[in-house]
Amino acid sequence: MPLIASLVEIAPDIFDADLDLRYATANNFTGRAIYARGACYLNLEAAEKLRRAIALAAAMGLRFKLFDGFRPTEAVQALWDHTPDPEFLSNPSNGSPHSRGAAIDLTLVDSTGRELEMGTEFDAMTPASHHGALDISGEAQQNRAILLGLMTAAGWDFYQNEWWHYQLFRPRRYPTLSDVAAGTGMMA
Numbered sequence: 001m002p003l004i005a006s007l008v009e010i011a012p013d014i015f016d017a018d019l020d021l022r023y024a025t026a027n028n029f030t031g032r033a034i035y036a037r038g039a040c041y042l043n044l045e046a047a048e049k050l051r052r053a054i055a056l057a058a059a060m061g062l063r064f065k066l067f068d069g070f071r072p073t074e075a076v077q078a079l080w081d082h083t084p085d086p087e088f089l090s091n092p093s094n095g096s097p098h099s100r101g102a103a104i105d106l107t108l109v110d111s112t113g114r115e116l117e118m119g120t121e122f123d124a125m126t127p128a129s130h131h132g133a134l135d136i137s138g139e140a141q142q143n144r145a146i147l148l149g150l151m152t153a154a155g156w157d158f159y160q161n162e163w164w165h166y167q168l169f170r171p172r173r174y175p176t177l178s179d180v181a182a183g184t185g186m187m188a
Helices: 044-058 073-082 138-153
Strands: 007-009 041-043 063-068 103-109 165-167
Touching (some): 041 044, 044 063, 044 103
Antiparallel strands (some): 007 041, 103 165
């Protein structure tokens, strides 16, 4: 039986993380805004694990920049309709960890807010985005390893093909949610 997903807004003043919500802008692989309103949400379990990751990063003088969290089912469908690539996107018929509030896309920034080098941009649909890619710089490999270590130490699982994507273990415990069901107003 799936758990009821209550979503928590991930606001910078409460979670001490920067927001760069790419799907609320044209600065994403589709070249257009997918969300009508930029906001970041996670389910309760994921929000607590993000708090833990933030604390671990802070101890190293680092912060997170968040690109996406909860993704309504309408947005999952819009991304799939644009680029139906199962290596990088969830097929809407399978449900997405994002549409369950159980996934976060993020990177690390230093104390000045500068993104650490990760070898590719967020949402680069290329093998160079995979964890363990060897065709990126040593600095990028090291930064990805730091991100992976922080997130896994905080209890997150990772997706092999995207250095930026982390999700809860067994995310299907939570139901997929549309914008209306979640009450986020992101697609309106």
